[in-house]
Every structure is written in C-alpha cells, then in structure tokens.
Amino acid sequence: AQSVTQLGSHVSVSEGALVLLRCNYSSSVPPYLFWYVQYPNQGLQLLLKYTSAATLVKGINGFEAEFKKSETSFHLTKPSAHMSDAAEYFCAVSVNSGNTPLVFGKGTRLSVIA
Amino acid sequence: GAVVSQHPSWVICKSGTSVKIECRSLDFQATTMFWYRQFPKQSLMLMATSNEGSKATYEQGVEKDKFLINHASLTLSTLTVTSAHPEDSSFYICSARDPQRGLGGELFFGEGSRLTVL
Numbered sequence: 001a002q003s004v005t006q007l008g009s010h011v012s013v014s015e016g017a018l019v020l021l022r023c024n025y026s027s028s029v030p031p032y033l034f035w036y037v038q039y040p041n042q043g044l045q046l047l048l049k050y051t052s053a054a055t056l057v058k059g060i061n062g063f064e065a066e067f068k069k070s071e072t073s074f075h076l077t078k079p080s081a082h083m084s085d086a087a088e089y090f091c092a093v094s095v096n097s098g099n100t101p102l103v104f105g106k107g108t109r110l111s112v113i114a
Numbered sequence: 115g116a117v118v119s120q121h122p123s124w125v126i127c128k129s130g131t132s133v134k135i136e137c138r139s140l141d142f143q144a145t146t147m148f149w150y151r152q153f154p155k156q157s158l159m160l161m162a163t164s165n166e167g168s169k170a171t172y173e174q175g176v177e178k179d180k181f182l183i184n185h186a187s188l189t190l191s192t193l194t195v196t197s198a199h200p201e202d203s204s205f206y207i208c209s210a211r212d213p214q215r216g217l218g219g220e221l222f223f224g225e226g227s228r229l230t231v232l
Contacts, residue, residue, distance in 0.1 A: 032219045043120070043207055043223035044158075051219070090157065094219045099146045099163065102209075102221050106157045 002027045002093045006105035014113050019063075019078040021108045023091035026072065033074040034092040034102065035065055044090065050074060061085070086112045116142050116212035120224030127198055128232055135193045135227045137208030143188035144210035148221065149181075152205040161206075164191040198231040205229075 007022040025031055032051050036044040048059025055067045065076045074091060088109050092102040117140040127133050137147055145166045150158040162183050163171040170183035180202070182194040195202050205228050209221040 034220055036223075041205070041226065041228060043118075043225045044209075044221075045223075046220050049220050096219060099165075100219075101148045101160050101163060102219075103160075104158045109155075 002031060002095060002103050004091050004093050004103060004105035006089075006091050006108050008108055009106065010109045010111065012111040012113060013081045015083055016080050019076070019081045019085065019110065021076040021089050021091075021110065023065075023074045023076065023105060024072050025074060025091075025093045027093060027095060029095050032094045032096070033065075033067060034094070035059065035063070035074075035076050036090045036092060038088045038090065038107075047076070047089075081110075081112045083112050083114065086110055116210075116215065116222040118208065118210055118222045118224045120208055120227050122227060123225055124228045124230075126230045126232065129199050130197055132194055132196045133198055133229060135195075135206055135208075135229075137191045137193070137210075137224050139189045139210050139212075139222075142210075142212040142214060144191075145188060145213070147185060147191040147208055147210045149183060149191075149193050150207045150209065152207060152226075154205075158207065161193075164208075166191075195229065198229070200231045203229055203231045 003026045005024045034049045035047040048057045050067045058064045063078045090107045091105040119138045121136045147164040149161045164183045164185040166185045172178045185191040207226045209223045
C-alpha cells in the first residue's frame with residue numbers, strides 16, 4: 001500500500017521568501033507523485049506531477065518539485081512566495097494510471113505574510 | 115485540461131431528507147470516478163470508487179446504504195446522501211481520470227459540493 005506524509009500542517013513565509021513544503025512517500029513499486037493546491041471551498045488543482053520522465057518537475061505558478069528516490073521525498077518549492085500562493089497544498093501518490101485512486105497526505109496550509 | 119463539474123456547489127437541507135450531488139466529466143469519458151469527503155481543515159478521505167455500469171466499491175467504514183452512488187453513463191456519476199443528518203455535513207468532491215491523457219494518472223477534480231444538514 002502507498003502512503004504520503006506531509007511534514008508540517010502549517011507553513012508561514014514572508015512575501016518574496018522561499019517556499020518549501022515537504023512530502024515523503026512510501027510505495028513498494030515506482031510511484032506517480034502529485035502536488036495539488038486547494039483554495040477555500042474549491043476543488044483541487046494540479047500543480048505538477050512526477051511520472052518518472054525527469055526527477056525535477058516544473059509546474060504551474062512557478063512551483064517545482066524534485067523526486068529523490070533515495071530519500072523517498074518529493075518536496076515542493078517556489079523561489080519567491082506571492083500573496084496569492086496562500087492555500088492548502090496536498091501531496092498525493094498513485095502506483096498506476098488505471099482505476100486506482102490517489103492517496104493524499106494530510107495537507108499543508110501555506111500562509112504568506114506581507 | 116480535462117474538466118469535471120459538480121452540482122450543486124452548496125446545498126442546505128433538513129435532517130432526514132435526501133440530497134443528490136452530480137459529477138460530470140465535460141470533455142472526456144470516465145469509466146471510473148472517485149468520491150472523496152473532506153472535513154474542515156483536513157485531508158481528502160476516499161469514500162468510494164464509482165464504476166460505470168456496475169456497483170460502486172466502498173471504502174471500509176463508509177455506509178453504502180447512506181451514500182448511494184450511481185454511475186449511469188460514461189460522463190455522469192451521482193452521490194445521494196440518504197436520510198441526511200448533521201454529521202453528514204461536509205465537503206464532497208468527485209474526481210476522474212481522462213484515459214486519453216496517457217501516463218501520469220492525475221485525477222481531475224470537480225469544484226466540490228458543500229453539504230450542510232440542519
């Protein structure tokens with residue numbers, strides 16, 4: 001079975017500062033990994049995904065994540081935080097693209113301070 | 115990208131009544147859809163996997179008689195909360211994969227439906 005652990009339920013950064021949201025996964029087979037963002041009372045929007053093509057994955061809104069097999073990590077970063085980045089972020093794992101659901105971490109709420 | 119739409123976005127009902135939430139894939143066909151439930155400030159909990167033309171597969175602890183799921187066509191799945199009670203108040207989100215997008219396996223999510231049971 002797969003699982004995801006997101007370290008830190010709440011991260012607060014200053015506007016313009018580096019954003020680092022941590023995600024570690026557990027999977028017995030090579031995983032697909034995802035980061036989603038959720039704004040209040042909305043569904044989830046895909047930020048980026050890892051599908052084994054490249055370990056450094058670039059996503060929307062300036063976010064990127066690096067897959068590190070040795071550390072079983074898939075941390076999300078952004079060089080400079082904007083106020084609009086304040087939201088809930090979820091890391092998720094899957095082991096295939098068939099009829100299996102995603103398994104989500106508990107989420108990290110990002111606050112951006114002016 | 116692929117679009118999944120949910121309706122209604124907000125619903126308030128009286129205790130004991132039933133509420134139906136629709137989930138549609140607008141620009142692709144989905145043989146499988148997933149229903150998640152999200153409590154305030156918590157993660158998404160998978161409720162069930164909805165399969166077109168067959169019975170849904172429910173996760174352990176989810177009451178199948180309370181949360182009726184029907185996947186009548188390749189673009190529509192419905193979740194009916196029967197005899198709703200205040201503890202059923204939650205944010206329900208559906209999702210699906212676009213099989214034409216190949217490898218990746220990402221899910222596309224609806225906007226979510228906020229259910230409040232009085």
